[in-house]
Amino acid sequence: MVKTSVKPMKILFLIDSLPRGGKERRMIELLKGLLHTGGYKPAVAILSGKVQYEEIFSLGIPVHTFVRKYKKDPRLFLRIYQLCKKTKPDIIHSWGSMSSIYVVPAAKALGIKLINASVADAPLNLGLSNKKYLWAKLSFPFSDLIVGNSEAGLRAYRAPGARSQCVYNGFDFGRIPEASSSEQARTRFKIEEGKIVGMVGAFQDRKDYPTYIRAAIQLLEQGRKVSFLAIGDGPLREKCAAMIPPQFKHRIIMPGLIRQVESVIQAFDIGVLATNALVHGEGISNSILEYMALGKPVVATDGGGTPEIVADGRTGFLVKPLSSQEMADKIAYLLDHPEKARQMGAEGRRRIETEFAISRMTERYIEIYQDMGA
Numbered sequence: 001m002v003k004t005s006v007k008p009m010k011i012l013f014l015i016d017s018l019p020r021g022g023k024e025r026r027m028i029e030l031l032k033g034l035l036h037t038g039g040y041k042p043a044v045a046i047l048s049g050k051v052q053y054e055e056i057f058s059l060g061i062p063v064h065t066f067v068r069k070y071k072k073d074p075r076l077f078l079r080i081y082q083l084c085k086k087t088k089p090d091i092i093h094s095w096g097s098m099s100s101i102y103v104v105p106a107a108k109a110l111g112i113k114l115i116n117a118s119v120a121d122a123p124l125n126l127g128l129s130n131k132k133y134l135w136a137k138l139s140f141p142f143s144d145l146i147v148g149n150s151e152a153g154l155r156a157y158r159a160p161g162a163r164s165q166c167v168y169n170g171f172d173f174g175r176i177p178e179a180s181s182s183e184q185a186r187t188r189f190k191i192e193e194g195k196i197v198g199m200v201g202a203f204q205d206r207k208d209y210p211t212y213i214r215a216a217i218q219l220l221e222q223g224r225k226v227s228f229l230a231i232g233d234g235p236l237r238e239k240c241a242a243m244i245p246p247q248f249k250h251r252i253i254m255p256g257l258i259r260q261v262e263s264v265i266q267a268f269d270i271g272v273l274a275t276n277a278l279v280h281g282e283g284i285s286n287s288i289l290e291y292m293a294l295g296k297p298v299v300a301t302d303g304g305g306t307p308e309i310v311a312d313g314r315t316g317f318l319v320k321p322l323s324s325q326e327m328a329d330k331i332a333y334l335l336d337h338p339e340k341a342r343q344m345g346a347e348g349r350r351r352i353e354t355e356f357a358i359s360r361m362t363e364r365y366i367e368i369y370q371d372m373g374a
Contacts, residue, residue, distance in 0.1 A: 008041040009373055012089035014080070014103050016096035017048040018056065020257070021202075022169070022286040023095050023120045026149070026361070028053055029172055033362030035059065040369075045083060047076060047099055062087075072098075081106040090373055091115060097135035104142045113372050116140065117167075119148035122156040122281035122304035133157060144372065150283040150305025165368065168308075169284045170361025171293045171352055177263040185267040189255050194225030195269040195335055200261055200287040203234030206280035208301065212272055213243050213252060214324035219332060220248050226335065231264065233257040261290070268296050270334050270341065275301040277321035282306050289356055292316075292348035297341045299330045309356065315348035 013031065018024050027044075034040040043062040056063055064083060066076060084092065084106040092107055094100040097118040107114040116139055118132075126133040136157050140146055146164045148154040154164050185191070197216070201207040209230060216228040230240070233256050244252045258264055265271065271291025275282050281304030282288075288309055291298050298316030300306050312318045317330040334341040 008039055009091070009369060010041045010043070010087070010089045011369065012084065012087065012092045013042060013044045014092060014094045014096075014099040015044070015046055016098050017050040018046050018053050019050060020052045020259075022283075023117075023149075024053055025286055026169055027095055028056065029170060029358050030362060030365055031056075031059055031061065032172075033170075033358060034366075035061070037362065037366065043087060043089070045080070047096075047102065076102045077105055081109065084110055084112060091369060093117060097132050097139070100139040100143065101135055104139055108142060113144045114142065115145045115147055115368065115372070116143035117147040117149075119146060119153040119157050119159060120283045122150055122152035122283055123279070124156070124277065124281055124303070126156055126158075145368065147368070148283065150308050152281065152305040152308065153283045156281060156304075165364075167361060167364045167368075168356050169286060169289055170358035171289045171356055172358040173293065173353075175260075175262050176294060177260070177266055182267040185264045189229070189253055189264075190250075191227045191229075191253065191267075192225070192250065194227060196227050196229065196267050197270045197272060197331055197335075198229035198231060198265065198268040199272040199274065200231045200265065200290070201273065202232050203237035203240060205236065206276055207232075208274035208276040208322065209236065209240045210243060211301075211322055211324045211327060212274040213240060215328040215331060216252050217243075217245065217248060218324065218328040219335075220251055222332075224332075224335065226251065228252045229264070229268070230254045231256075231258055231261060262294065265290050265294050265296065268294075269338075270331055271296040271298050271316075272327070272331070273298070273300040273306070274327065275303065275306070275321065277301060277303050280304075284309055284356075289352060292345075293352045293356075295345040295349045297334050297344035298348065299327060299334070309351070311347070311351065315344050315351055 034042050045064040047066050049065045049067045091113050093115045095117050100116045100118050146159040151166050199212050273287050283305045298310050300310050301321050302318035310316050319326040
């Protein structure tokens with residue numbers, strides 16, 4: 001009998017840039033999953049040359065980086081076409097709104113199937129004045145499949161139901177650090193005695209650090225021995241730091257951007273995500289994934305895809321947008337009921353293990369690739 005070999009499926013991942021963010025982390029984890037599974041030859045094209053996930057270069061796959069003189073460089077249409085014609089991918093998997101626009105002509109001209117995975121948030125009241133929505137509506141008709149990381153996101157962008165699927169983010173439990181890292185984090189940031197509440201997110205308008213800081217101040221004014229971490233960086237960081245009264249600067253700590261943030265989350269007693277619902281709706285937040293995977297109860301702003309991951313009253317609490325009082329009340333409840341907090345954290349971890357594990361996300365994408373390649 002003559003043996004026949006099955007050609008590996010070639011997947012070209014296309015992304016606008018590679019800073020440390022949620023969709024970028026998902027792409028990296030999926031690449032690792034595909035390489036572990038076998039049967040796939042992935043490659044990556046980065047449209048801006050900006051790379052903060054340096055590990056992409058250690059995966060042993062082709063990485064093509066483009067340098068643009070300005071943001072909307074029309075020469076990219078031709079350069080992407082030339083790359084696709086040369087490499088002949090079976091599927092193009094685009095992870096951003098602009099990358100989806102740039103790749104449409106190449107995909108259509110060369111007959112390559114296009115997965116458009118640009119839906120990663122779920123804003124309210126989207127309209128054509130919103131650039132992301134405009135790019136989405138322009139690229140959707142030419143995409144073979146639209147993927148969102150939440151059902152709320154697909155609804156918000158009015159993705160065509162017959163060509164849309166939700167694939168939840170996946171968490172890699174191999175990222176969980178050793179338990180000893182909790183005390184190391186406390187020492188590293190000079191965290192005083194008492195419990196630790198933390199929020200991880202960029203200091204940008206889409207995250208509502210002001211509400212989180214106001215809730216922290218309310219609780220500290222009650223005389224509680226609690227420390228509040230605000231982990232991240234961005235243009236609003238100094239403005240938020242100015243909100244902290246001098247007497248609480250040792251209790252509201254802003255350490256900046258931290259790599260391998262799981263080692264610090266390990267030290268949290270409660271994980272918080274405050275979202276500015278006036279300008280943003282979460283898809284499936286990677287911060288919430290990390291809190292729950294590490295067994296922490298969650299207090300998060302209601303809306304977007306957050307109710308799809310946080311089971312209110314079971315794995316944490318959902319609070320009204322912009323309400324520092326409700327956020328403070330729910331944090332206080334968890335601080336005052338440590339056994340209930342522990343139960344919620346354990347239930348949250350089980351939820352991530354069953355519904356949001358990286359293996360499940362990888363399996364869902366493999367099913368999509370196989371269906372599209374059939």
